[in-house]
Structure formats: structure tokens, C-alpha cells
Amino acid sequence: MSIRVQHVTKVYGRQVAVQHVSFEIKPGEIVGFLGPNGAGKSTTMKMITGYLPITSGEIYVNGVSVEKQPQVVRQHIGYLPEHNPLYLDLYVHEYLEFTGGFYGLRGKALKERVNHIIHDCGLTREQNKKIEALSKGYRQRVGLAQALMHDPPVLILDEPTTGLDPNQIIEIRELIRRVSREKTVIFSSHIMQEVQALCPRVLIIHQGELVADRSLQQLLGDTESEQWISIEFQETVDAALLEALPPVRAVKRLSDRVFSICAARDHDLRATLFHFAAAQGLSLISLKQEQNNLETVFRLLTQPATP
Amino acid sequence: MKQIFVKEFTGFFGSLIAYIVMAVFLITVGLFTWVFPDQSVLAYGYADLGTFFSVGPYVFIFLIPALTMRMFAEERKMGTLELLLTRPVTVWQIVLGKYGAVLALGALTLLPTGLYYLALYQLGNPKGNLDSSGILGAYMGLMLMAALFSAIGIWASALTTNQIVAFLVAAFACFVLYAGMDSLSGLIQAGSWSLNLKEVGALYHYEAMSQALVDSRDVIYFLSLSSLFLFFTVLRIQHSV
Numbered sequence: 265m266s267i268r269v270q271h272v273t274k275v276y277g278r279q280v281a282v283q284h285v286s287f288e289i290k291p292g293e294i295v296g297f298l299g300p301n302g303a304g305k306s307t308t309m310k311m312i313t314g315y316l317p318i319t320s321g322e323i324y325v326n327g328v329s330v331e332k333q334p335q336v337v338r339q340h341i342g343y344l345p346e347h348n349p350l351y352l353d354l355y356v357h358e359y360l361e362f363t364g365g366f367y368g369l370r371g372k373a374l375k376e377r378v379n380h381i382i383h384d385c386g387l388t389r390e391q392n393k394k395i396e397a398l399s400k401g402y403r404q405r406v407g408l409a410q411a412l413m414h415d416p417p418v419l420i421l422d423e424p425t426t427g428l429d430p431n432q433i434i435e436i437r438e439l440i441r442r443v444s445r446e447k448t449v450i451f452s453s454h455i456m457q458e459v460q461a462l463c464p465r466v467l468i469i470h471q472g473e474l475v476a477d478r479s480l481q482q483l484l485g486d487t488e489s490e491q492w493i494s495i496e497f498q499e500t501v502d503a504a505l506l507e508a509l510p511p512v513r514a515v516k517r518l519s520d521r522v523f524s525i526c527a528a529r530d531h532d533l534r535a536t537l538f539h540f541a542a543a544q545g546l547s548l549i550s551l552k553q554e555q556n557n558l559e560t561v562f563r564l565l566t567q568p569a570t571p
Numbered sequence: 572m573k574q575i576f577v578k579e580f581t582g583f584f585g586s587l588i589a590y591i592v593m594a595v596f597l598i599t600v601g602l603f604t605w606v607f608p609d610q611s612v613l614a615y616g617y618a619d620l621g622t623f624f625s626v627g628p629y630v631f632i633f634l635i636p637a638l639t640m641r642m643f644a645e646e647r648k649m650g651t652l653e654l655l656l657t658r659p660v661t662v663w664q665i666v667l668g669k670y671g672a673v674l675a676l677g678a679l680t681l682l683p684t685g686l687y688y689l690a691l692y693q694l695g696n697p698k699g700n701l702d703s704s705g706i707l708g709a710y711m712g713l714m715l716m717a718a719l720f721s722a723i724g725i726w727a728s729a730l731t732t733n734q735i736v737a738f739l740v741a742a743f744a745c746f747v748l749y750a751g752m753d754s755l756s757g758l759i760q761a762g763s764w765s766l767n768l769k770e771v772g773a774l775y776h777y778e779a780m781s782q783a784l785v786d787s788r789d790v791i792y793f794l795s796l797s798s799l800f801l802f803f804t805v806l807r808i809q810h811s812v
Contacts, residue, residue: 315653335661347650349654351651365573365574
């Protein structure tokens, strides 16, 4: 078991930041850690790295207790904190050499590793610049590079793409995908598409509690008992006719010819709609089952209970 | 520890701070020791470096806090402390690495003043007539003083994320410990605990050392007080998260 978090609680003074969170991550898994801002994502990640002391509960990384043997655990973890802190007055390769030195890399081995990482992270052209001279996207690459310096089996990335422009986001996402082969990765974000693009498994945390721990497929499939179908006719259709169909629960009229129809999940509405159109002599132009996206699910799970 | 030492030490030179500190120190003590007629060795006519050793600590009171003020304050403000604390090193190693870098620069700053000794050696009448062991003791005292001020400076830097606050706290604490205690003891009637108060101050121990009386008690005073401030720094870093 690569990461095992058992009944972990973190209390700051009187404020409970994380409450009884438990989960396990297998070697080689990429897990997305989702939650609104302030939900306890960063706190949980900081506890896994050993930066924050745990109030109660236990965390094991590769079977080693974070509390009892922090120095051992730190050898296994590559960490990119939120906001990607860097020494702006150092040169890129200088910073990476500094980082590598902590993990026992010396002399030639260190130089080779730095060159390798610089190449892997696409920093070749920027390696002789000071970090302060780099754009945000490249700084993020340096942040990832320092986390990867010692080739750790576990990568903890706290919001690695916040504040980047769409192109940079895609580049960093690709980079993470490339470097994370054969590594265990926890990746936090509040951007849904990101998690959808990268992580087969999702943990959702809300107000310090774990509210979902499922595969992406499950999460998208079973959280809602309803399905939405969008339909377009060539002719104008009265919405009341659609509402009269037995399985239909609601009809949203987008125009005279385009509707969004809601029904129970256990019934495939598309057949019914097709027969309806045939019986009425209408021409169907499009009929599409809408995917529940993670955003809907996320909102459903993390919105306050009162409507 | 070595990483941090090297990074901090080379950082002093990369950012020109080292050159500025060395220049300011050498110009100031040089002027007092050799040029200004009120204090200069040449005008005084005795082959001793008393002026240098009494001005030195005052210059350090300003320069050492300037060196240490960014050490933890900036790491904390930039968030790099978080990364540093998740590396496989202990807090003691981080603190000692930074401390070592300041001490090394302090020693390097003092090194050129060896010329003062050589010059004085030539000026003595007859040649070489000076209290070499006294000067050696005073150098030891000055270095220990730098060690104490550095420890105080690093501790002050760990207290805050604001470098100016760190500088002022450190400079003030150094001043109180160095001269403040001595002056305060003058306000109290002799014979009561005025001597005890004087002994708390660093000046008392420093003066003893510059008279070539290297007493283990004075050395222990500097070493233990420096260790205490380093210990406070470690505690502060451990509990700041």
C-alpha cells in the first residue's frame, strides 16, 4: 500500500480542519483530490508530507509511519506545495543541484540527474536563467522538477495548475502524465476538467470530511438517479406534449424545436422519444444523452444541504 | 546541512551583501583605528588595538542583524520554508547550516584586520613590542561576540516574516545584551546585585577576554548563550507550522 491514511483528524486551536479522513492509495495510482477552497485538501497533503503534525490518526507512506520516521518518509516523497515556492535569486540548475543534495546526490551523479530532469521537464532552454526571469508556466516546471529530483515513488502535487493560462495548463498536465508513470500521485485541484483528464480515481473532500472516494466512472454514473437528454426536432413542438410522456419528469425548453428532457435513470428515454416522434410525424434531427460531468457531481456533493 | 551552508554562503556573494558587509566593516573600523585623531593608534602612541576591539562589536551590532534578517523571515514569507522542512533534514541541520554561513562570513570579514596586527608589529618600539597574546585573546572574544550576535539575529529572523522587524529586534537585543546590561548596572548602587547584572551582559566577558585573560567561564558564557538562542530558533521553527 503506497499511502494509507487512517482516521486522520487535524485541529487548529478549536477549528477542525480535517475530520476522520481515511483512504488508501495503491502503488502506481493517480488520484485526484477535489474539494472547494478551504475544504482541507492542502492540510491533508501537508500531513502526508510530514510538514504538519497530525492531531490524531495515522499516515503510512510505503508502509512507513510519517509520525515515527519522518526522515525516511521524506526520502520517498516528492512534493510541490500550493503556490509553488521557489528561490527566485537562484539559477534553475543551481536550485535543482541544491535540491538534489538533500537526497544524497553528489558530484557527477548529481550533475547527470539535474541534466536529465531539466530535459524531462522541458527546461533545457531556460536552465541558465534565474528563476525570477521565468514565466509562470516555466516556474511551475521548475517546481515539478524539484519534486522529481530524487525520483520519488510518491508525488504530492498541490494545485499544480492554478494560475496558469489554458496552454500552460495543458502543457503541465501532459508533463504530469508523462512523469507520473509508475509513480503514486496525489493531485489536488478545484478544476474539474483537470481531474477528469488525469485521474481515474477521485477523492472529494468537503468541510474536512471525505464525501466521496470512487472511480471517475462510478462517480459520474451513479450519483444521480436522473438522466438528461437533449433533443432537436425539425418542426416546432409543444412542450406540453413531451411532458405528457409517462417517463418524463421535466422538460426544459431551449427553443421551439430544441428541448432538454429529464427522466429516471433506469429507463432509456431515447426509444420512447423516437416512437413519439414517429407517431406525431415529426423529424428528429438530434437525440443525445448528456454525460453527467464531474462538475455537476461535485456541486451536488459539496453544496450546502439547504437549497 | 552542507547544502544549506553552501547555498547561504554563496548567496551572500551572489547578492553582493558579502562585499558590502566586508567593506562597511573594514572602512569603519579602519577609520577609527588608524585615521580619526581622537581614537587612532597613531595619535595615541601606544602599540595596542584597543580602539579596534571596542569599535568592532558596535559595527557588528548593525552588520550581523543585516546579514541574518532575511534568513528565516524570507523563507517563511516566500513559502520555501515549507519545502525545506519536507526535505530529509532536521530543523537543527537547517538552523546550523544558516548559522555556519553567517559565522564564516564574520570570520572572513575579520581576516583582513590581521594586517593591523602586522602593521602594529612594525610600529612597535622596539620593533615587535606589543601584547600579542592580548590581541589573540581579543580576537577570540570578538569572534565569540560575532557568534552570539549571529545566533540572536537568526532567532529574530525566525520570529517574523518581516525582515525589517527581524533586523530591529536583533539589533536591539544585541545592543541590550552588549552594552545595555553594563550601563544598567551603573544605575544600581554598587554592592547590591549590580555586579550580577553586569555579568549578564556580554561586554563584561568580552573585556575580560581582551585583557588576555581567556577564562573558561567567559568562553562558556558566549557558547551557552549562543546555543540557547539557536535552540529558541529551532523551537520557533518547529512550532511555527
